[in-house]
Amino acid sequence: MVNDKKHKKKSGAKSGNPTSALLTENEPKMAVREHVENEEKYTRGKDIDYKASCEEKDYSIKGRQLKNKIRKQEEVARDAAQAAARAEMLLTEESGYLEAEGIEKTYNYRQDQLVQELDLNTASKVFSLDLPEFGPYAVDYTRNGRHLLIGGRKGHLAAFDWQSGRLHFETHVKETLRDVTWLHNETMLAAAQKKYVFIYDHTGLEVHRMKNHIAVNKMEFLPFHYLLATVGGAGYLKYHDTSTGNLVSEIRTKLGACNTMTQNPWNAVIHLGHTNGTVTMYSPTMHTPLVKMLCHKGAVQAVAVEKGGHYMATSGLDGQLKVWDIRNYGVLQEYYTPAPATSLSISQKGLLAVGWNTHVTVWKDAFLTKQTTPYMNHLQAGSAISDVNFCPYEDVLGVGHHKGMSSIVVPGAGEANFDSMEANPYQTKKQRQESEVHSLLNKLQPDMIVLDPTEIGKVNRTTKAEMQKRQREDAAEKEGQQDGAETKDRKRMRGRNSxxxxxxxxxxxxxxxxxxxxxxxxxxxxxxxxxxxxxxxxxxxxxx
Known part of the structure; x- marks a missing residue:
């Protein structure tokens, strides 16, 4: 009976019965999908050919359940890409830049001239806070660009909703304040004070004192990993998990004091600038630099990385401003600044802001071609620039200087259309709470920080036979070198001191x-x- 059933099943597959053929192939028929315009822009690479056999490909996927699982995942990814492509018609906002007529130059336009031509909402974003007693100031925006945090070197600390003008809190810590940064949202912030790093809430209440972080100069928060990275005068790079309160990693750079740090938004790798002119890249799982680049002949003053993770800008005491392609670690453009640039920032649309002396220069398309004239120029008369930072989803640049803080308009700097699931500038209290819970559930582990995050989750398509063949070839090559190579005599010291x-x-x-x-x-x-x-x-x- 068993043999008869097997014979019937095989004969049914050969006879052209579609049901029997489906059972034989163990593959469901996939529906024909219509092509959506601009769908390729949102796809995540090529699909896995799970139907291939060992003769057709170097690999094969065995098992009906695994094939069905991969097929469903590909369908979900394809549906998401098509939905994103169809939703493009809802993105009505467009980013624009300053355009000059005739012999006019855009870098000659001053902020007071722009205010007269702007609408009331945009004109209200140009303001200046005169605080000459507590500077220089550090500036930081939240990920949705709604809230602003400023910290003066002499102890002044304030946080507020800068678009509505609502003040969260304002206090004086009565000691040196070197750097400030927001944490996962506007409810928590970190301040690097004279000896320790302190955590405050949105009311200005001191929540925690981090005794493991001593004499910190710069801080960076990794939002997808909930890690606070700090570096200071002792030359130690430390990672602290703000969700659990544990010190994740402590790395000794062995390059002395460091006061220049930024993060790569694409892969969460920390970039440090050192006094010997090098820029090092670190992850919390490695106690040696992932990459070490010699960028300047003098100390590195500022480092900035664009959101795509392809380009990096550095400035040094040698008076040079360099643009690097960190995919192959080669220099693209080199510029000389009249004075060493003290701060750099890259906007969401690729504009580069350079703060030097009392000037802020904004460059357009600085990563593509050699620029001869800047896009915009701003003079902060009588006050040296200490920090520049672009506001996300706004054409606004925050400038921290010795006499306070200024907000200037830079047309075309911010992303015109925001994703409310990623960062919502108009989120309510309930939405903020829900996003906080979702971000905690989706928190990435520190060992996920690598130079190329696309390698995570990839399938090694090398077959076991090929791997064994390579191992045998390597072993044979080593044996041949040991047998055929001449042993070099070791030089021994002769004479009285042997x-x-x-x-x-x-x-x-x-x-x-x-x-x-x-x-x-x-x-x-x-x-x-x-x-x-x-x-x-x-x-x-x-x-x-």
Whole structure:
């Protein structure tokens, strides 16, 4: 009976029965999908050919359940790409830039001239806070660009909703304040004070004192990993998990004090600028740099990385501003600044802001071609620039200087259309709470921080037979090198300062003949001077 059933099943597959053929292939028929315009822009690479056999491909996927699972995942990804392509018609906002007519130049336009031509909503975003007693100031925006945090070197700390003008809190910590940064949202912030790093809530209440972070100069928060990275005068890079309160990693850079740090938004790798002109890239799981680049002949003053993770801008005390392609670690453009740039920032649309002396220069298309004239220029008269930071989803640049903080308009800097699931500038309290819970559930582990995050989750398509073949070839190559290669004689030091001579002189001075000395003399007599020099297994340690 069993043989008859098997025979019937096979004959049914050969007879052209579609049901039997489906059972034989173990594959459901896929519906024909219509092509959506701009669908390729949202796809995540090529689909896996799970129907391929070992003869057609170097790999094959065995098992009906695994094939069905992969097929469903591909369908979901394809549906998401088509939905995103169809939703493009809802993105009505477009980013625009300043355009000059005739012989006019865009870098000659001042902020007071732009305010007269802007609408009331945009004109209200140009303001200046005069705080000459507590500067220089550090500036930081939240990920949705709604809230602003400023910190003065002499202890002034304030946070507010800068678009509505609502103040969250304002306080004076009564000690040196070196850097400030928002954490996962506007409810928590970190301040690097004279000795320790302190955590405050949105009311200005001190929540925690981080005793493991001492004399910190710069801080960066990794939002998808909930990691606070700090570096200071001792030269230690430390990662602290703000969701659990644990110190994840402590790395000694061995390059002295560091006061320049930024993160790569694409892969969450920390970039540090050092006084010897090098830029190092770190992840919390490696205690040595992933990459070490010699960028300047002097100390590195500022580092910035664009959101795609392809380009990096650096400035140094040698007066140079360099643009790098960190995919191949090569320099693209080199510029000279009238004074060493103290701060750099890259907008969501690729504009580069350079703060030097009392000027802020904004460059357009600086990563593509060599620029001869800047896009915009801003003069902060009588006050040196200490920090520049672009506001996300807004054409606004925050400028921290010695006499306070200024907000200027830079047309075309921000992303015109935002994704409310990623960062919502108009989120309610309930939406903020829900997004916080979702981000905690989707938190990435520190060991996921690598140079190329696209390698995570990839399938090694090398077959087991190929791997074994490579191992055999490597082993044979090593054996051939050991057999055929000539052993190079080790250079031994002759004369009064050799180890053997010192040992013999020491024994002669004491006029003592012990068993060790007799064994050494017998070994020398057995080998001889020439044999001892040619035998690689004979060392001075053997004598003792």
């Amino acid at each position: 180890a053997l001579k010192r040992y013999m002189r020491k024994k002669d001075r004491k006029n003592v003949v012990d068993q060790d000395k007799m064994d050494a003399m017998d070994k020398l007599a057995q080998y001889g001077k020439e044999d001892a020099r040619k035998d690689p297994s004979f060392t001075t340690l053997d004598i003792f």
